[in-house]
Amino acid sequence: MKLVDMTVTEYLNILESDAPAPGGGSVSALSSTQACDLVSMVCGLTIGREKYAEYEEVCKEVQKEVKALGEELYAGIDKDTDAFNKVAAAYKMPKDTDELKAARSAAIRAANVGATQVPYDTVRLSLEGLRAMKKMAGQFNQNAASDFGVAALSFLTGARGAWLNVKINLPGVKDEALQAQFAKAEDMVAEAEALAKELYEGVRDSL
Amino acid sequence: MKLVDMTVTEYLNILESDAPAPGGGSVSALSSTQACDLVSMVCGLTIGREKYAEYEEVCKEVQKEVKALGEELYAGIDKDTDAFNKVAAAYKMPKDTDELKAARSAAIRAANVGATQVPYDTVRLSLEGLRAMKKMAGQFNQNAASDFGVAALSFLTGARGAWLNVKINLPGVKDEALQAQFAKAEDMVAEAEALAKELYEGVRDSL
Numbered sequence: 001m002k003l004v005d006m007t008v009t010e011y012l013n014i015l016e017s018d019a020p021a022p023g024g025g026s027v028s029a030l031s032s033t034q035a036c037d038l039v040s041m042v043c044g045l046t047i048g049r050e051k052y053a054e055y056e057e058v059c060k061e062v063q064k065e066v067k068a069l070g071e072e073l074y075a076g077i078d079k080d081t082d083a084f085n086k087v088a089a090a091y092k093m094p095k096d097t098d099e100l101k102a103a104r105s106a107a108i109r110a111a112n113v114g115a116t117q118v119p120y121d122t123v124r125l126s127l128e129g130l131r132a133m134k135k136m137a138g139q140f141n142q143n144a145a146s147d148f149g150v151a152a153l154s155f156l157t158g159a160r161g162a163w164l165n166v167k168i169n170l171p172g173v174k175d176e177a178l179q180a181q182f183a184k185a186e187d188m189v190a191e192a193e194a195l196a197k198e199l200y201e202g203v204r205d206s207l
Numbered sequence: 208m209k210l211v212d213m214t215v216t217e218y219l220n221i222l223e224s225d226a227p228a229p230g231g232g233s234v235s236a237l238s239s240t241q242a243c244d245l246v247s248m249v250c251g252l253t254i255g256r257e258k259y260a261e262y263e264e265v266c267k268e269v270q271k272e273v274k275a276l277g278e279e280l281y282a283g284i285d286k287d288t289d290a291f292n293k294v295a296a297a298y299k300m301p302k303d304t305d306e307l308k309a310a311r312s313a314a315i316r317a318a319n320v321g322a323t324q325v326p327y328d329t330v331r332l333s334l335e336g337l338r339a340m341k342k343m344a345g346q347f348n349q350n351a352a353s354d355f356g357v358a359a360l361s362f363l364t365g366a367r368g369a370w371l372n373v374k375i376n377l378p379g380v381k382d383e384a385l386q387a388q389f390a391k392a393e394d395m396v397a398e399a400e401a402l403a404k405e406l407y408e409g410v411r412d413s414l
Contacts, residue, residue: 004215008237011215016244016274018251020350023355027241030215031364034234037223044225051326067223074219143227146375150231150368157238157364160407161357167414168353200367207376 002078020088025080025119025165029073032126034156036070038151039063039133055139065132071127073158076122076148080165083115087172111168113174116182119169123185123192126155130195137202149203156196163189209285222358232287232326236280239333239365243277245358246270246340253348262346267332274341276332280365283329287372290322294379319379323389326376329369330399333362337402344386344406349413356410363403370396 003011003022015022043063046052052059090107094100133152140148166185173179210218210229216362222229250270253259259266297314301307340359347355373392 004219005403007214008211008218008284009281012211012240012244015241016247016277018248020248020252023248023351024354025243027357027361030241031238031361033219034222034237037219038234040223040232041225041227041230045227070223074216077215144230146368146371147231149371150234150364153364153368154234154238155356157360160411161353161360164353164356164410164414167411195232203371204367204374207371 003081004074004077005038021081021084022077023081023084025084025122025159026077026113027074028072028119028158028161028165029080029122031154031161032122032129033070033073033077035126035129035151035154035158035192036066038147038154039066039106039129040070042144042148043136044137045144046139049141052141056128056134058139062132063134068130069129069132073122073125073129073138076118076125079089080115082120083111083118087111087115089167090106108172109159109174111174112169113178116166116173116178119162119165120182120185121189123159123166126159126162127192127195129155130159130192130199133199134195137199142206145203152196152199152203156192156200159189173174211227211281211284212290215383228288228291229284230288230291231368232291232322233284235326235330235365235368235372236283236287238368239329239336239360240277240280240284242275242333242336242358242361242365243280244360245354246336247277247399249347249351249355249358250343251288252255252351253346256348259348262343265343265346269339269343273336274337275337276339280329280332280336283325283332287322287325287329290318290325294322294376294390315379316381319376323373323376323380323385326369327389327392330366330373330395333366333369334395334399334402336362337366337406340406341402344409352410352413356407359410360407363399364408365405366396366399366403 040063043059046059090111093104095104247270250266253266297318300311302311
């Protein structure tokens with residue numbers, strides 16, 4: 001059963017259980033999905049109100065962006081758990097002969113690439129979400145200021161949390177070129193941290 | 208319908224909608240609930256394994272603590288939305304006579320106290336969660352290191368996000384003694400930030 005089809009309670013119960021997945025990777029993707037939804041809500045509470053007419057254009061543009069990002073991040077919630085389960089399945093492959101050993105090693109490597117790609121994408125999409133937020137900073141219905149701030153925090157947790165998942169899976173990727181590609185997430189996290197700090201503190205100090 | 212009884216997809220759809228609640232308050236409570244569940248999972252992946260026998264005692268203690276904190280935070284997911292809806296309902300009360308006006312003002316104040324108490328409790332419980340994590344830092348199954356790190360990040364988003372919700376509701380509380388009490392959350396957030404930074408960076412730099 002897909003995580004997103006479970007009730008929130010069922011999802012939390014399986015998260016708490018000793019099953020290693022879902023774990024921090026799915027939580028990171030869910031964190032940034034919620035961030036997209038909060039930004040979309042803040043835009044929705046601004047668009048179409050005479051008082052905020054001057055913010056209408058930027059809010060429409062950002063809402064469109066975060067809806068698209070949110071769809072990808074939403075898919076990542078289950079993708080991360082599926083990718084982890086593939087790694088676990090590969091480790092359980094037989095290793096009785098040299099041929100089986102080689103097949104098992106190849107499967108483990110391929111599964112590790114998948115389990116690194118998913119959180120790498122979460123880092124990338126979370127950073128894009130924060131860049132979109134930056135465009136509309138201060139230009140929205142101020143009754144929703146706390147929601148805007150929580151969105152920035154949630155994108156940050158999504159980016160940093162996914163970065164930990166990239167790091168833990170990176171050694172299993174083996175391929176040096178791919179490892180170098182995935183390691184670029186570190187710079188994305190640094191940019192996400194700077195943006196989230198600015199956006200969060202902007203809201204906090206306005207209240 | 209309670210948020211926790213919805214599917215994850217339904218919850219995300221209502222979060223994204225123009226309904227002001229659920230919003231950042233429920234997201235903050237859910238963030239820290241997930242943090243409790245991740246810590247509990249990390250403990251579960253450590254307890255009962257010969258290799259980690261020396262960590263067994265501290266993991267059992269912390270697991271018990273985060274399970275209790277998690278129950279309160281889980282209740283906060285719906286409590287926050289309910290509290291917001293009470294504020295909105297109070298504002299819709301009639302104000303045709305002086306008596307009705309007075310009753311409406313009293314209802315608004317009472318509802319604002321409720322809407323501040325819930326995120327205040329989320330800040331407090333999130334800090335307790337981080338204090339519990341600190342006890343077991345480095346003393347768990349290292350295969351779950353990223354999950355431990357994501358837990359610290361999620362508690363931080365819960366604490367900071369709830370603090371924004373305390374701040375936005377604080378002016379409506381009116382009562383100065385209560386306002387001073389709720390404002391104590393600021394120091395709790397500062398402690399949570401220091402703890403989360405230490406725990407997150409500890410994991411990040413170990414990977």
